[in-house]
Amino acid sequence: MSNTVTTKIRMYRLHELGDCFLLSFTSASHKSHVLLDCGSFRNSNKAVKKIKSIAKNIEGIVDDLDVVIATHQHNDHMSGFMHAKSDYERIGIQQVYLSWLDDPSDKLALAIAKKHDKVKKQLADMRGIVKSKRGPVIQQIRAALDTVVDGLTFSDDNSMTGQATQFLKSAGSKPIKYLSPGEILQVPNLPKDTVRIHVLGPPRDYPTIRSKDPRKGESFDPHLNSILFSIDEFTAALDVNNPDKHFPFNAKYKQSATNKYFKKISPETTKIARHYATEKWRTIDNDWLYMAERFALHINSYTNNTSLVLAFELVKSGRVLLFVGDAQAGNWRSWETVKWEDEKNALELDTMLRNTVFYKVGHHGSHNATLKGAFEKMTNDELVAFIPVNKEDANIAKDYRPWKMPAKNLYKELKKSTKGRIARMDEGKIRYSSNNWKAGSLKVAPLYIEYTIKD
Ligand SMILES: [Zn+2]
Known part of the structure; x- marks a missing residue:
């Protein structure tokens, strides 16, 4: 017979985009606290202050953290x-779970990290080159590159995420666990089979990985390979010492709009050329640099796709809490192919989705991080959705190409499937249908929104 459990899920309200969820399970006299992610998009003073008060809040609830999980870098x-860091050291962490991609003894993870590092290094170099250019287009490209390059993690670097990974690797008093899809774990310090964790992603069984062809064989997904290829071409084109190498014409055929060449042809041509020269928007001088921005966004989605995806099964009731990190389509699609190591306790994917009563919305509500087919299977009457999004985040609030979070159509679907039970980090009052929330299940505080599920 399984034990009843009360689950409290606290979504901390960060200053900008970011995830920080504390799961507290109570079964009779047993308690277990799992912290899933803790981060804020920019490292502004305000954001850091908020993070510190969150850590203080956690310290007030737990004796120590039974598990800390970081979904992706x-x-x-x-x-x-x-x-x-010092707060977490004081609080104490028993065990850390990271994905197999962080495992230093995993050959595939190392091969991927090597390739990934190469892409990131090239992006960093690209930023260096773009920095020396001027113009309004450049501003935007620089901003995109800054966002990505500053948040990049190399396997052994000194970035914020790199340092956080290193810290977590040695933070637990018990040995770290690197999780792979197909594993089923017990939430520690609860009676056996009270809460089980099913690992759904990140996938590691892409057919390309098994291929003997070295080019494909090194690849986590062919997508990354093609980015790498295009980046090679792109950085070659940026070669400042040999700028003509990759242009379709020889240098002597290139003409500046103001030079003497046009005069030789006719006064009319000179006029036209001058006209173009004064209307900067007609020139394409720096437009090609938009590619840099696209690479930056590509590599960002790639990292999102490496998210750990975990389904917490409350065994007695069969309810499932689904945490997908920032997993994008490829990660979602792979769940169907997961082979469970403990077949007896394995849940069919369809059952898992049907029994999902809590959905941590992927990638702050962006359009490609909740796969339609899978979401449509989340048909449970009790379903609620939590979105760690803050509309004041500079990327969402900006006028030019704002990030669409949460995406409009997805939001509509979430509203429908949850009967309006959506909690957003940036909403102090829960809009739409406060009556649809089960009485006493929701607590909204300045620092967090907490949802309680009782057996
Ligand atoms: Zn995120």
Whole structure:
């Protein structure tokens, strides 16, 4: 017979984009606290202050943290472990779970890290080159590169996420666990089979990985390979010492709009050329640098796709809490192919989705981080959705190409499936349908929004 359990899920309200969830399980006299991610997108003073008060709040609830999990290496999921490092050291962590991609003894993870580092290094170099250019287009590209490059993690570097990963690797008093899809774990310090964790992602069984072809064989996904290829071409084109190498014409055929060449042809041509020269928007001089911005966004989605995806099964009731990190389509699609190591306790994916009563919305509500087919299977009457999004985040609030979080259509679907039971980090009052929340299940405080599930 399984034990009843009360689950409290506290979504901390960060200053900008970011995830920080504290799961507290109580079964009879047993308690277990799991912290899932802690990070804030930018490292502004305000953000850091918020992170510190969150750590203080956690300290007030727990004796120590039974498990700390970091889903993937992005600032908005990990920077808090550095900003509040001394607090976490004081609180104490029993065990850390990271994904197999962080495992230094995993050959595939190492091969991927090597390739990944190369892409990131090239992006960092690219930023160096772009910095020396001028113009309004450049501003935007620089901003995009800054966002990505500053948040990049190399396997052994000194970035915020790199440091946080290193800290977590040695933070637990018990040996660290690197999780792979197909594993089923017990939430520690609760009676056996009270809460089980099913690991769904990140995937490691891409067919390309098994391929003997060295080019493909090194690749986690072919997508990354193609980015790498394009980046090679792009950085070659940026070669300042040999700028003509990759242009379709020889240098002598290139003409500046103001030079003498046009005069030779006719006064009319000179006029046209001058006209173009004064209207900067007609020139394409720096537009090609937009590619840099696209690479930056690509590599960002790639890292999102390495998110740990965990389904917490409250065994007695069968309810499931689904935490997908920032997993994007590829990660979601792979769940169908997961082979469970403990077949007896394995949940069918469809059952898991049907029994999901708590969905931590992927990637702050962006359009490609909740796969339609899977979400449509989350048909449980009790379903609620929590979105760690803050509309005041500079990337969401900006006028030019703002990040669409949460995405409009996804938000509509979430509203429908949850009967309006959506909690957002940036909403002190829960809009739409406060009556649809089960009485006493929701607590909204300045620092967090907490949801309680009782057996
Ligand atoms: Zn994120």
